[in-house]
Amino acid sequence: MDLFEYQGKQFFARYGIPVSPGDLARTPEEAVAVAERLGYPVVVKAQVQVGGRGKAGGIKLAADAAETRAHAASILGMDIKGHRVEVLWIELASDIAAEYYASFTLDRLAKQHLGMLSSRGGVDIEQVAAEDPDAIARILVDPVDGLDEARCRDWVEAAGLDRAAVDGAVDILGKLYRAYVDGDADLVEINPLILTTDGVVRALDAKVSLDANAIFRHPDYKEYDATQVRDARERAAHEKGLQYVGLDGDVGVIANGAGLAMATVDIVHQVGGRPANFLDIGGGASADVMAGALEVITSDPNVRSILINIFGGITKGEEVANGIVAALARVRIEPPIVIRLDGTNADQGRDILRPHLSERLELAPTMIAAAKRAVALASAVAPAPGGSSTGEEDR
Amino acid sequence: MSIFVDETTRVVYQGLTGSQGRFYGLLNRAYGTQVVAGTNPRKAGTDVEGIPIYGSVAEAVAATGANASAVFIPAPGVRDAVIEAAEGGVELIVVITEGVPAHDEAWFFNKLRRDFPQVRLIGPNCPGVISPGKANIGITAGHIAQPGGPVGIVSRSGTLTYQALYELKQQGIGVTTCVGIGGDPVPGTSFVDCLRAFQADPETRAVMLIGEIGGAAEEEAADYIAAEMTKPVVAYVAGVTAPPGKKMGHAGAIVSGGKGTAAAKIEALRNAGAKVGMNPTEAGELMVQVVANL
Numbered sequence: 022m023d024l025f026e027y028q029g030k031q032f033f034a035r036y037g038i039p040v041s042p043g044d045l046a047r048t049p050e051e052a053v054a055v056a057e058r059l060g061y062p063v064v065v066k067a068q069v070q071v072g073g074r075g076k077a078g079g080i081k082l083a084a085d086a087a088e089t090r091a092h093a094a095s096i097l098g099m100d101i102k103g104h105r106v107e108v109l110w111i112e113l114a115s116d117i118a119a120e121y122y123a124s125f126t127l128d129r130l131a132k133q134h135l136g137m138l139s140s141r142g143g144v145d146i147e148q149v150a151a152e153d154p155d156a157i158a159r160i161l162v163d164p165v166d167g168l169d170e171a172r173c174r175d176w177v178e179a180a181g182l183d184r185a186a187v188d189g190a191v192d193i194l195g196k197l198y199r200a201y202v203d204g205d206a207d208l209v210e211i212n213p214l215i216l217t218t219d220g221v222v223r224a225l226d227a228k229v230s231l232d233a234n235a236i237f238r239h240p241d242y243k244e245y246d247a248t249q250v251r252d253a254r255e256r257a258a259h260e261k262g263l264q265y266v267g268l269d270g271d272v273g274v275i276a277n278g279a280g281l282a283m284a285t286v287d288i289v290h291q292v293g294g295r296p297a298n299f300l301d302i303g304g305g306a307s308a309d310v311m312a313g314a315l316e317v318i319t320s321d322p323n324v325r326s327i328l329i330n331i332f333g334g335i336t337k338g339e340e341v342a343n344g345i346v347a348a349l350a351r352v353r354i355e356p357p358i359v360i361r362l363d364g365t366n367a368d369q370g371r372d373i374l375r376p377h378l379s380e381r382l383e384l385a386p387t388m389i390a391a392a393k394r395a396v397a398l399a400s401a402v403a404p405a406p407g408g409s410s411t412g413e414e415d416r
Numbered sequence: 417m418s419i420f421v422d423e424t425t426r427v428v429y430q431g432l433t434g435s436q437g438r439f440y441g442l443l444n445r446a447y448g449t450q451v452v453a454g455t456n457p458r459k460a461g462t463d464v465e466g467i468p469i470y471g472s473v474a475e476a477v478a479a480t481g482a483n484a485s486a487v488f489i490p491a492p493g494v495r496d497a498v499i500e501a502a503e504g505g506v507e508l509i510v511v512i513t514e515g516v517p518a519h520d521e522a523w524f525f526n527k528l529r530r531d532f533p534q535v536r537l538i539g540p541n542c543p544g545v546i547s548p549g550k551a552n553i554g555i556t557a558g559h560i561a562q563p564g565g566p567v568g569i570v571s572r573s574g575t576l577t578y579q580a581l582y583e584l585k586q587q588g589i590g591v592t593t594c595v596g597i598g599g600d601p602v603p604g605t606s607f608v609d610c611l612r613a614f615q616a617d618p619e620t621r622a623v624m625l626i627g628e629i630g631g632a633a634e635e636e637a638a639d640y641i642a643a644e645m646t647k648p649v650v651a652y653v654a655g656v657t658a659p660p661g662k663k664m665g666h667a668g669a670i671v672s673g674g675k676g677t678a679a680a681k682i683e684a685l686r687n688a689g690a691k692v693g694m695n696p697t698e699a700g701e702l703m704v705q706v707v708a709n710l
Binding site for chain 2: 129232387
């Protein structure tokens with residue numbers, strides 16, 4: 022779960038990490054009201070979950086109410102790399118003496134936590150990493166040991182921050198590690214971490230991604246889940262507990278298991294088609310789950326055909342087939358469907374499906390044959406709507 | 417032979433009294449796995465269809481000689497369950513449970529590595545491990561796997577593992593052991609651990625590796641294949657056409673350093689000498705050729 026900057030700063034504040042005073046605004050009037058409360062100058066910052074908003078014009082300094090109003094009006098509604106700006110964060114501007122970079126994330130190869138700290142923050146840190154890897158001081162932290170202050174201080178020394186920033190940085194990085202671990206974050210990143218002209222170290226930005234698997238320890242994270250950026254299809258799928266990623270093609274894909282769903286999307290591409298989505302219905306394939314999946318798929322107006330790719334393991338072929346038949350009786354489906362059903366008791370499953378077959382519902386013997394057929398159906402001229410769906414034939 | 421589990425493996429099921437644990441524990445027993453015990457501190461002294469329930473793994477080990485554990489405990493309890501199993505004295509812990517927080521996984525991985533180096537952890541979030549005809553610990557449908565050899569399978573993906581077992585069986589090709597290592601950020605057992613074990617197993621003469629996008633485990637496997645493997649490897653990497661995920665922050669990109677895409681993984685595996693199929697069927701066909709030429 023990715024947090025907006027303002028949520029990230031609230032999260033940081035909970036662990037005692039100093040951030041600039043500020044507040045949210047959804048209109049230019051609210052922005053001015055916040056600024057009047059804070060005092061000037063303020064920074065007007067677009068709240069979008071994408072990098073590069075500064076370059077895109079989504080961060081502006083304002084010296085008075087008129088500038089605040091003007092900047093807020095121009096940034097609200099702005100499109101930054103496909104993300105529409107709905108909310109602003111207005112904060113008191115800082116007098117910056119130096120900008121640093123700090124983060125913690127999991128190093129999947131080392132299987133330990135990786136801290137990265139650089140005296141060259143506030144810029145494109147990926148570029149710094151590529152051009153001058155030594156400019157980033159790295160530290161591996163064993164989760165069993167945690168990060169003690171002495172090691173943290175050595176790390177800060179190694180990064181070569183300004184002398185005046187060392188004590189403040191050691192304090193903040195210790196708190197950042199606590200926030201990362203106790204808060205079950207996948208990533209905590211501060212870029213820039215600043216030293217102000219009066220010698221204070223503070224987080225000027227906050228990128229935080231939380232582990233959705235840890236919600237049982239953090240019931241309050243449900244509010245972050247509610248503000249996740251999802252398109253309408255993804256929201257509908259999320260509400261049904263389905264793993265869905267919207268793509269821009271016309272072949273709807275339903276499969277059981279993330280790997281098989283990914284493989285199905287791959288194969289649709291390989292036979293010359295364009296998948297409309299990735300949808301993993303999980304291990305089983307009950308009528309409820311299948312009906313929900315079909316509803317989500319058909320809510321996408323671009324879908325011209327549907328490919329259902331199910332491999333029965335413990336879930337038997339006849340259960341899958343019964344689920345599909347029951348789902349089709351409940352949901353009205355316009356696009357033609359191609360089903361590939363294999364694995365445990367696949368023969369019995371296909372026998373159950375056979376009486377329901379029509380030009381709107383086909384069986385294919387293999388994954389590749391199914392993909393080819395679904396792609397062909399999608400690229401054929403769409404039949405006139407109003408033809409009877411399989412569900413109606415059943416009644 | 418097989419790796420990690422065989423007919424002598426004696427397994428205690430943590431969570432045998434829960435619905436998932438009971439369902440798969442009994443299914444595994446029916447397959448032939450030695451399911452010798454279950455644990456539940458509140459139901460010690462009872463049994464599940466004749467399988468005795470003990471208060472802890474240590475008690476189960478003492479009473480039954482169990483040397484492996486299967487964890488079907490809900491995600492919030494997995495961290496404690498893994499440590500209980502290691503302290504209880506088993507050598508293999510297979511965690512089927514999905515949804516375990518990454519910080520818990522990182523913690524118990526490092527705890528085991530330091531304090532229980534002799535213990536092998538497989539999972540979490542994996543289908544388990546099956547040595548066809550000998551033992552099946554987990555949620556794989558045993559009958560889709562053909563016993564024997566010469567192929568060993570290691571996979572990050574559940575349904576693609578089943579797909580691979582099934583396609584090989586259709587071709588009459590047997591499997592020594594199939595290990596589902598799971599797709600979580602900190603798998604207890606890596607591709608390399610499995611490749612090393614298959615390389616050392618005389619009955620395994622070829623290996624199927626099924627990877628997916630994200631992380632750098634496939635690249636690490638490629639390095640091992642290039643340096644150590646003398647047995648042929650056929651691979652498939654799911655997600656060739658997956659769009660780049662929404663990226664948050666830069667730390668992940670710096671850590672991966674360009675690794676993680678399917679294209680990078682496929683290139684690394686090919687450069688290491690593995691044959692890479694572009695879909696599961698093609699990988700199966702490649703394995704048929706490899707086995708024919710053994």
